[in-house]
Structure formats: C-alpha cells, structure tokens
Amino acid sequence: MKPRPRQAAIVGLYVTKQARRLEGRTELDLLMEAADGALADAALDARDVDGAAIAWPGPGGVPNEVGSWASYFKTPLAFTSEHWSDCAGARGILKAAAAIEAGLCDIVVLGSGTAGQFTSGSVGVGDGIEFADVYGSTAMAQFALVMRRYMHEYGVGPEPFAHVAATIRNHGHVNPEAVMYGAGPYTAADVLASPLIAAPLHRLECALVAEGACAIVLTTLERARDLPHAPVLVLGGGMEFHGAAYANPPLLREMGMMGQEAVKRTFSAAGATPRDVDVFCLYDAVAFEVVRQFEMLGFCRPGEGGAFTAGDRLTLQGDCPTNLDGGILSHSWIGTGQLTLKAIECARQLRGGCGARQVEGAELALATNAGAGARHIEMALFGRA
C-alpha cells in the first residue's frame, strides 16, 4: 500500500521497569524516564518535540494539563492531547498520527503509566458512575456479565477461557520483562482452580495491577527514514463508543460482536484483512475478551471463539500468535499505559529482535484496547515501511 503524504510512523519506544510496586517512584518521574528513553531510542532531541500526548500528573505544571510538557519539550508545543485516554493506546496513537498527517505538528511523544501517590487514577469504574457504583460495579464485574451471558447463550463452559488465560500467562512466564515472569507455567485446570473473583471470572483470568510507564515517539515516515530504527507505520485504525464506559449494562446482543465497524474501518484503510495479521496484541483484561475478539475479527462465528482459540493457535507456533509478551494478564497493567503496551509489542515485533518470542518476518500487527464489558473499543494496525 502506498504511504499517505506525511504518513505517520512510530520511531521510538521505551518501557520502564514494570513491577507490582516501584518503591520511591512517582508517575511523573516514570513518565520522564519513558519520554527520554523513547526519544533516545529514536535519536531525536527533546527540544524538537512539538506534540505532547503524554499524561501530566504533576507535581509541577498543572496536573492533568498536558501543555505543562512545553517546559520539558519544545515551547511552544504545536499539539497536545488533553484527556487521559487520548494519551494512550490505539486512541492516542490514531489521534497523534492524524495530527501529524494533518500538519498540526511533526514529532509527538505519547505515554502514560501509573505509580505512587501522584497517580491519575484507575481506568473506568470507580470514578463516580452513579447507577453502577452503588451496586459494587468493577470493570471485571462488567466483563463477567457479558461472559456469563455468552456462556449461557452458546452453552460454553469455562474451559476455553481458562485455556486462553493459561496460554497468555505462559507467554509472560518466559518474558523477563513481565511482572509475572517465572510465575507458572499454568494449565487451564490451574486457572479454574484459582479463586473466583467476579464469578465466572477466576483470578488467573483477570489482569494484574502493576506500576510502570511507557512511551512512544511518532513522526512522519519521511523524517523516520533518517532515524536508526525501521519505522513502524500506523496503517489504519478504528474506534467504537456505545455510550459512556461502564455506565449501562453491557448486553450480549449489543456487545457480542461489538467492534466489527472499527475492524472494517481499520482494515479497509490498510487494504488488508484480519487474516493477513501476523501478530495479535489483543485486549486481555479478561481472557474472555480475547475469545470474543477473534469472533469480532471474523475468524469464526459467534459462540465458536473458544473452539477457535483452542490448542496452540495463540502461541508463537500457532497461526494467530497472540499477546506473546504476556499481555495485560501477565506482562503488566499500568493504568492507561497498558493500552500503549499493546502498540509497543506490535512495534517491537515489526522491528524484529524480540528474541525467543519473535514472529519471524512479521509484517502486520494489530493492537486492540478495551472491549465488550467497557462498551467501547479502539484498535490500530501497524506495518513495516
């Protein structure tokens, strides 16, 4: 496919240490490390950065005002993303890429993370959702609602989801960067034997909460050609919002195949199909969502995702390598930074050099964020230049 004028590309990336606790670190301290690291990776000067899509939690500046980064990057900044979800993941990357391609700015640093007392808070529920909080809602609980209804309507037991959880956790088991490195390996039986959290969800089917940050640098493909790493192109993307997240019950009849329009938009922009994807980095806050997303992507019919994801299909040896870094389940969940980690794993696989988990010759990688329980989804497709 012919690159667009001012085609946006990822040219730098950095992931701080990820751990359950990072003693003595603040969120901003981690974000500065991530920004500096990503700029060093890109061989770009911080004073040339004219676009900030990176959370500013304070202290200093004005908390949550991304323009505060002007003193650390370039003054004046030509572009900022203001909302937490616009500084992360597919949503943040697509908007930053659009800004670059529209000529609003030339170099964007995007990033987020979480740690310590200056955190900007957890994602989604718990921030005062009036008719959900009083009933003890959590993100896991809302995914569990969709999952239970799915199991009921399609007559599916808990094993397929436990298998996917074990598969992804076993990817993290051998990734030295993963928070859960060395934990496991797990079988589906181990997952089902772990404590129930929000039944039908078991503990090992749910993401862990950790601390850390990550950042990426985007610029034009033209500029990228002079930089050290092979550029990773933002080929296309799509988003769907079905009302405010976690505010109304997610019904299977509305959410079961949610994301199909975003899939269509993503792949038509890139002139590709989901079957062309070499690397999948799918949202796995709960393993069920990975199963659902293969249905959404059109690999199988509704209710057949469990059969599709059986065996070794989602491993490096399978035909749909998925979350080889261990995903949110095992690698790390760091607030909105977990969304960006999906894109970073895509970019690393496309650059090559992922070592034991490298998908040989990977040319197309898909990152997805959020899903049925949240009633929104964002995705981006990345490729080699």
Add this chain to the structure above:
Amino acid sequence: MLEPPLTAYALKPTPLTQPFWDAARERRLVVQHCRTCSKKFFRPEIACPHCRARDWEWVESTGKGTLYSFAVMHRAPSPAFKAPFIFAAIEMDEGWVLFSNLIGLEIEEAEIGMEVEVCFHAVSDELTVPLFRPARR
C-alpha cells in the same frame, strides 16, 4: 441467604437524577417515559436515546423483570460492601435495563432468566437503593 451488600455510600445526585433517588426513598422504582415514542429509558438522560425527544416524564415501574446476567463478587470493591454479593444486570419487563444487586436467595439459586422483582434497601437516611429479589408467585 444474600443480603443487601452496601453499607455506606456518599451519593452525589444531579438535578436530572434526583427524582429517581427521591422516589427510591419512598420505596418506588421510577423510570423516564418518553411522551414522543412511548418508550422507557435508563440511565437518566435529557433526551430520549430512542428518538432524541426531550418530552418525557418520570413514571412508576411495575418493578418486574428478569435476571439478564450476573457476577458473583467474591471480593468487595471497597470496604462499604459486604462480599460475597451478586452484581446483576436486570432486564425489566417494560424494556429497560439497569444494574442492581440480587438478594434474598442463595448464590447457587441465581439463574439467568429467573423472574425478579424490585425491593428496597435503606442504606442511610439520605440513600435508599432499589435491589431485586426472586419474584413471589
């Protein structure tokens, strides 16, 4: 036997949502009814999500519905909740859906599709929450 899980909560209603909570304190479940398309909708909105009309009224619900789906919460999301409890999606016979808690039964008795009816739990002087229990025959 599952009991109401919520023990304390600082509700921050808006002028739009206040009538719902006022009614709940009087042990009535109310819902917005659109005068233009005659459908009901929830959560509270200024404009009907079905037809965009702003001509609506609060009406009392029959309180009858079915259990659409549920999660058995073995961990309390905050100390204000007593676990285990059931976080539920209720589909009302009148065609609207809401979150709630299912009480008045054993966890093992909860079943998708079961008929349920509204009941009320006074958390404090200010807050009464509509909950659901198995429908009485």
